[in-house]
Amino acid sequence: AQKVTQAQTEISVVEKEDVTLDCVYETRDTTYYLFWYKQPPSGELVFLIRRNSFDEQNEISGRYSWNFQKSTSSFNFTITASQVVDSAVYFCALVTTQLVFGKGTKLTVNP
């Protein structure tokens, strides 16, 4: 069975703080993909990153960085120097034969 757990339901930070969103996944497949999506209040899901199971390199994109560790089945997402515009619900997702989302983490960045 495939499962994605985002243990943090809500996180609140003050602008410029760093924040890490946790994602733990479960799958028996050796080939899979992991994603992060951002969902602002408007509703659409915005693609942030994709990782396949054979690529454990961490990635940095501006203020965003991702830490993929197969040994702990985790794919954590860090926002450095958070901004108010980062406020949204963030979803981690896993794909083998189907796309399975976690329940999301609501991030609120206060000015």
Place this chain on the structure above:
Amino acid sequence: DAGVTQSPTHLIKTRGQQVTLRCSPISGHKSVSWYQQVLGQGPQFIFQYYEKEERGRGNFPDRFSARQFPNYSSELNVNALLLGDSALYLCASSSSPAGWTNTGELFFGEGSRLTVL
């Protein structure tokens, strides 16, 4: 270029009624998938279509059906609505036949928010 467009954006129905939701993919995308997002939860996969053929189906009852047209737009139909069908229905398009595994990137619309009373 226009993104994924969905209609209607909001609608209210009563139990037992039927609803049709529409989705137009990004130009050139041949794959469309549908997701149900209940308040406070992550989206759940309902269907995926590619070139008018169903390529995947999630764990939803037969009251849910979908189809894809020659222009790659899609409709999701839900019959005999239940209160529990109240949700945001998201459509996503992709250029990949698998919908996600090749290019990995799905482009989502803003959704249709269905309220069943």
